[in-house]
Amino acid sequence: MMNIPRNELLALGAGLAGAAVLAFLPLVTEGFWLSLSVNIMLYAAICTAWALFSGPTHLVSLASAAFFGVGTYSVAIFIDVLPFPALILIAVVAGALLATLVGLATLRLSGVYFVIFTLGLAELLGQIVTWVQTNFGGAIGLYVFTDFTETHLYWMLLALTVVVFLTGWLINRSRLGLALRIIGNDEAVARHVGVDTARARIILFAVSGAFIAVAGAIMAPRYSYITPDAAFNPMTSFLVVIMALLGGTRRLWGPLVGVVPFTVVMDFISGHFPNQTAVIMGLAFLAIVYVLPDGVTGQLESLFRRRPTDKSLLTTTVEEGR
Amino acid sequence: MLRRSFNVLMLSAALAAGTFSAAFAQDPVRIGVSASKTGPLAGGASGVLWPNIKLWAEKVNKAGGLKVGDQMRPIEIVEYDDKSSPEEAVKNIQRLATQDQVDLIIPPYSTGLNLATAPLIAKYGYPQIVSTGNANDLDQFVKRWPNTFWLLGPAQGIADGIVGTLKDLRDAGKIGNRVAVVNVSDAFGLEMIKTGKPALKEAGFDIVYETSYPLGNQDVAPVIASAKAADPDAFIAYSYPPDSFALTEQAQLQKFDVKAFFVSVGGNLDGYGKRFGGAANGILIMGGVNASDPVFQAYRKEHLAVTGQEADWWASPVAYASLEILQQAVEHVGSLDKQALNKEIQSGTFKTVIGDVHFDNNINNNNWTVGQWSDGVVQGVRATGNLQGAQPPVLKPAWRSN
Numbered sequence: 001m002m003n004i005p006r007n008e009l010l011a012l013g014a015g016l017a018g019a020a021v022l023a024f025l026p027l028v029t030e031g032f033w034l035s036l037s038v039n040i041m042l043y044a045a046i047c048t049a050w051a052l053f054s055g056p057t058h059l060v061s062l063a064s065a066a067f068f069g070v071g072t073y074s075v076a077i078f079i080d081v082l083p084f085p086a087l088i089l090i091a092v093v094a095g096a097l098l099a100t101l102v103g104l105a106t107l108r109l110s111g112v113y114f115v116i117f118t119l120g121l122a123e124l125l126g127q128i129v130t131w132v133q134t135n136f137g138g139a140i141g142l143y144v145f146t147d148f149t150e151t152h153l154y155w156m157l158l159a160l161t162v163v164v165f166l167t168g169w170l171i172n173r174s175r176l177g178l179a180l181r182i183i184g185n186d187e188a189v190a191r192h193v194g195v196d197t198a199r200a201r202i203i204l205f206a207v208s209g210a211f212i213a214v215a216g217a218i219m220a221p222r223y224s225y226i227t228p229d230a231a232f233n234p235m236t237s238f239l240v241v242i243m244a245l246l247g248g249t250r251r252l253w254g255p256l257v258g259v260v261p262f263t264v265v266m267d268f269i270s271g272h273f274p275n276q277t278a279v280i281m282g283l284a285f286l287a288i289v290y291v292l293p294d295g296v297t298g299q300l301e302s303l304f305r306r307r308p309t310d311k312s313l314l315t316t317t318v319e320e321g322r
Numbered sequence: 323m324l325r326r327s328f329n330v331l332m333l334s335a336a337l338a339a340g341t342f343s344a345a346f347a348q349d350p351v352r353i354g355v356s357a358s359k360t361g362p363l364a365g366g367a368s369g370v371l372w373p374n375i376k377l378w379a380e381k382v383n384k385a386g387g388l389k390v391g392d393q394m395r396p397i398e399i400v401e402y403d404d405k406s407s408p409e410e411a412v413k414n415i416q417r418l419a420t421q422d423q424v425d426l427i428i429p430p431y432s433t434g435l436n437l438a439t440a441p442l443i444a445k446y447g448y449p450q451i452v453s454t455g456n457a458n459d460l461d462q463f464v465k466r467w468p469n470t471f472w473l474l475g476p477a478q479g480i481a482d483g484i485v486g487t488l489k490d491l492r493d494a495g496k497i498g499n500r501v502a503v504v505n506v507s508d509a510f511g512l513e514m515i516k517t518g519k520p521a522l523k524e525a526g527f528d529i530v531y532e533t534s535y536p537l538g539n540q541d542v543a544p545v546i547a548s549a550k551a552a553d554p555d556a557f558i559a560y561s562y563p564p565d566s567f568a569l570t571e572q573a574q575l576q577k578f579d580v581k582a583f584f585v586s587v588g589g590n591l592d593g594y595g596k597r598f599g600g601a602a603n604g605i606l607i608m609g610g611v612n613a614s615d616p617v618f619q620a621y622r623k624e625h626l627a628v629t630g631q632e633a634d635w636w637a638s639p640v641a642y643a644s645l646e647i648l649q650q651a652v653e654h655v656g657s658l659d660k661q662a663l664n665k666e667i668q669s670g671t672f673k674t675v676i677g678d679v680h681f682d683n684n685i686n687n688n689n690w691t692v693g694q695w696s697d698g699v700v701q702g703v704r705a706t707g708n709l710q711g712a713q714p715p716v717l718k719p720a721w722r723s724n
Contacts, residue, residue, distance in 0.1 A: 031420025035413040042409070127536070134507045134534060141434070141457070141509050145466070150416075223408045225437035227509050229362065230408060270410070271417065274403045278360055 004173075012169065019162045026151040034150050038222075040263045041157035042215060046236075047244040047255035048164045049211035052171065053204045055249035056180035059111075062237040063102065063118035066125050067209045069232035070094045071216025073129065076142040076226040084146070088217050095213025096206040103202035119237075126232035133228075146221040156218045164211050168252045171207070176200055246288055248295025257296045350398040351388050351658065353379075354418030355428040356439070361406025365563075367431035369591075370637045371454060373629035375399060375428060378645040380628055388649060391656040400424055408438035415439045419446040425658045426648060433457055433509075440467045447660040449651070449667050453644035454637065456480070458513065464684040469664045471681055473644050475689040479706040480608060481518040481560070483691025484584050487606065487704050487715055488556050489525045496717055497581045498555035502531035504545055504569075505560035511537075514560035514586065522558075530554050537562065546572040556582035563588030567597065574601060574721050581717045582606060584692075592632035595698050602695040604718030609636025610693025610702030612677065612711035621675040635693055635700035643674035677709060 026034055046064060054061050071091040078087055106117045171177045179200045182190040190197050216231070223230060247258025265284065270277045292299050355375055358367040379399050387394040400422050404411035411430050418424045419442070427448040429436050433455030443450045444467040456474040457463070463470055474480070491497045501522060505511035511534065522529060531552035535545055542565060549557060557580045559569050566588030573583065588594060589607030598605070611618055618639060625633040625642075633639065650673070651666045652658060671680045679686055688707030693700040694715055703715040 032413070032416040035416035039409055039413060130507055130536075134512055141513075143437075219409075222412060223434075223438050224441065225434050227434055229508075230434055233407065235361075235405075235407065267413070270403055270405070274359060274401055277403055277405070 008169075015165060016162070019158060022158055023155065026154055030149075030151065034154060036263070036267055038150055038154050038157060039267075040260060041154060041161060042219060043240065043243055043259045043263060044256050045157055045161040045164055045215050046212050046240050047247070047259050048161065048168065048252070049208045049215070050240050051244050051249040051252075051255045052164070052168050052211075053201075053208035054244070055254070056177070056184045057201055057204070058184045059107075059201075060115050060241060061118045061205070061208075062115060062234075062241065063099075063121045063209070064212050064240040065122035065232050065234050065236040066118070067095045067098065067212035068216035068219075068236050069122060069125055069129075069228070070098055071213030071218075072220045072223065072226055072231040073142075074213065075217045075220035076144050076231075079144050079146070079220075088214055091213040091217035092210045095210040098213075099206040099209030100202055102209075103198075103205045107201045107205065108198045119234075122232040122234055122237060126228040129228045129232075142226045144220045144224055144226055148221045150222075153218060153222055157215065160211065160214055160218065165252060167207065167211075171204070172252065176203065180204060242285070246292065246295055248297030248299075250295075250301075251297050254295060254297040261296075348387065348393065348395045350396045351390065351426070351652075352398050352400055352422065352424040353426045353428060354415075354422060354424035355399060355401045356404050356411055356414035356418060357401075357428075357430045358406045358432075358435075359403035361404075363406040363432050363435070366454070369631070370634065370641050371428075371431045373625065373631055373633075374638060374642040374645060375401075377625055377628045378642060378649075381624070382649065389653045390658060404430055404435060406435075408435060411435045411439050412442060415442045415446075419448070426652075426663075428645070428648070431455075436470075437463070440470055443467075444469050447664070449648065449660065449664050451644040451647055451667065453641045458517070460685050461683070468668075468684065469660075470684060471647075471667055472685045473640055473647075473679070475686050475706060477513050478517045479687075479689060480691050481514040481516075482521045483704050483706070484558055484606065484608070485518060485521040485525055485527075487692045488522075488527065488558075488582055491556075491582060491715065491717070492527075499526070499528045500530045500552070500554040501527045501556045501558060502549040502552055502554035502580075503529060503558040503560075504532070504549065505534045506537050506562050506565055507534040508537040508562070510562065510587065511560045518558070518560060535565070538564065540564065540568055542568045543572050543576070545569065546576050546578050550576060550578040554580055556580055556584070558584045559586060561586045561588060563591065567594065570594075570598060570602075570605065574598070577721050577723075579718075579720045582715075583718050584608075589695075590634045590636035590693065590700065592634055595635075595695055595700070598695075600697075601722060603697065604716055605695045606703070606715065606718075607635070607693045607695065607700060608691070610690035610700055610705070611635050611639055612690075612709070613699050613701050614711060615677070618675055636690065639675045643672075643676045643679060646674040647672045647679060 025037055050061065050064055074091040074094050075087045078090060102121060106114045179195045182195060183197050183200060187197055220226060243258045243262045244255040246262055247256060248254035269280050273280055357371050358364045379397055382388055383396050387396040400418060402414040404414055418427060427443060429443065429450045429452055430439060431454045436452045436455040440450060447469060449469050449471065451471045451473060453473045456472055456477050458477045460472050460476050492499060503522065505515040531549050531554060533545060535542060546569060561569060566585040569585060584606040586608040589605065590609045595602050621639060621642065622633050625638065647667060651663050651670065654670055655662045655666050668681060668684060671678055688705065688709045690702045690705045690709065692704035694703045701713045702711060703713055705712055
């Protein structure tokens with residue numbers, strides 16, 4: 001039996017209660033606010049999944065669009081022959097497999113190699129899909145027609161977000177989580193104390209990639225018409241990084257704190273200044289970097305001058321030793 | 323500081339909105355648009371869709387407004403940027419329908435975004451007259467969303483147009499049987515080659531060279547060199563704007579002389595005619611217009627005067643026609659009742675800049691498929707259905723030495 005601290009149990013309860021309340025949203029509104037909530041929930045899931053890996057390892061992954069696209073295509077290719085839950089499973093396997101392959105190729109290296117590779121990954125996959133469809137498939141666009149409404153998408157994304165959070169929480173409590181925190185703080189030390197750094201990273205990258213692929217799979221019905229440019233849109237990768245960093249990646253709930261205000265503010269800007277969106281967005285980014293260099297959670301923590309309580313003795317020692 | 327200037331910005335926006343609405347005594351008809359202002363689709367949308375919306379709104383308001391029953395009501399455009407992304411597009415349609423509660427909707431730019439927003443637009447019942455997208459097998463969409471109208475017709479007709487033109491030329495003994503065909507490998511190019519190639523074979527043409535090249539590839543010199551080496555009588559490129567220009571440029575440089583030279587999207591741009599000047603004479607393009615129609619000529623002049631940019635020779639008038647159809651449907655019905663509007667668009671006939679339009683099972687089957695440059699003007703040489711005004715195609719003269 002795990003020994004769970006009281007405050008974590010409270011947080012868990014509060015989180016589940018919050019999710020239960022959010023599940024009733026479609027009963028209140030089914031118009032614009034629901035669509036906006038679908039977008040928020042989408043990025044909440046992706047950003048949290050992204051931070052599962054990039055938070056503790058401090059490796060910036062720009063592969064979100066690649067995983068998202070793989071999930072989207074898992075649905076687009078098999079929608080006519082398999083039921084939707086099976087497609088979600090395919091997305092999980094495809095996302096995890098891709099992450100493992102990429103991880104095996106790049107995660108033994110550290111730092112910038114990984115970032116560069118992930119940046120190109122979405123483009124690479126998009127081109128492969130195009131090539132396959134050119135030579136074997138015929139048409140490049142695939143249709144995804146389902147009877148899902150916004151409400152269904154919202155519920156699925158909410159469920160996904162809850163699962164991502166639970167997974168993140170369990171990982172944090174596990175040996176893997178401890179290993180990752182040590183790697184993030186100092187890789188050399190991690191290796192010296194016997195952590196298999198590459199293996200730990202690859203496992204976590206696979207988990208993170210699988211979740212993002214599922215998000216892509218859930219969104220496929222909303223696209224209706226799947227093309228490589230839309231599915232592997234590099235903007236997805238950048239938005240995820242920006243939102244997650246705005247929130248801060250030191251806490252599991254950090255990205256969420258970034259996603260909600262970012263999406264709402266972006267929406268306000270594009271709704272009220274449709275012709276100046278890009279300029280105002282740019283100014284907003286500058287403001288974020290100046291005002292909140294550590295993200296919202298970092299700011300909150302320094303405001304309350306509270307030491308992170310979940311750090312193990314070892315990582316604290318590592319940090320003090322530096 | 324930032325906050326204060328932001329407040330000032332908001333205040334001036336509010337004031338501007340206030341004076342705007344005060345200028346109209348009548349309650350305006352609110353028309354929502356969600357299309358791309360940023361992202362990869364912004365170029366096409368700001369060349370074809372946005373200027374025509376501006377032109378149309380200005381024209382209608384100058385004429386006293388939109389006639390709804392016995393009232394003349396001004397129109398007010400509510401516009402949003404979809405950032406070329408389906409998520410934004412869907413959200414914008416929701417916002418237009420439930421927050422702004424607009425009376426009518428002008429659908430987005432491109433096939434993909436039209437299909438992504440179709441379920442929602444159908445849910446709220448607005449007519450969706452698609453002027454910038456098409457696909458094969460449109461019937462399935464019409465069955466699914468009976469409020470969608472496809473002004474460009476099915477993709478098959480467009481790809482096959484040039485094959486028909488070449489067949490006519492060959493059967494008249496003007497060109498031989500050898501064809502080189504290339505395509506850009508993205509959604510559009512593949513869709514076109516998929517129907518174009520079988521059509522060429524069926525027509526008995528000998529495909530002597532065939533290749534595809536990636537989107538955004540500017541170095542098409544090898545493509546033209548290989549095509550030239552195959553010594554074809556005709557050259558077909560299912561191409562996009564950057565490569566339509568690049569292929570023509572290379573053909574000119576390498577003196578690749580064929581009797582029929584065809585490029586797709588991009589050849590219809592006014593800039594294409596300006597770029598190649600007299601050398602463009604005889605080049606065949608995808609699309610086309612009835613250039614001798616005075617209605618179209620007047621439209622081109624107005625387009626330039628109001629928007630400051632030239633209309634193109636294919637897509638612009640179609641986009642404008644979609645707005646005219648919307649306007650006339652409201653005038654015919656006499657109200658903004660969406661159900662009645664859909665019914666009227668399904669069955670009515672509309673006078674537009676591209677001629678009389680009548681939808682056949684929600685699809686417009688009368689479209690220009692091939693045009694030909696002639697002294698700075700594109701003349702339609704082939705159309706599907708019963709469009710009038712097609713000119714006989716001429717053989718392309720050899721590139722002039724320069």
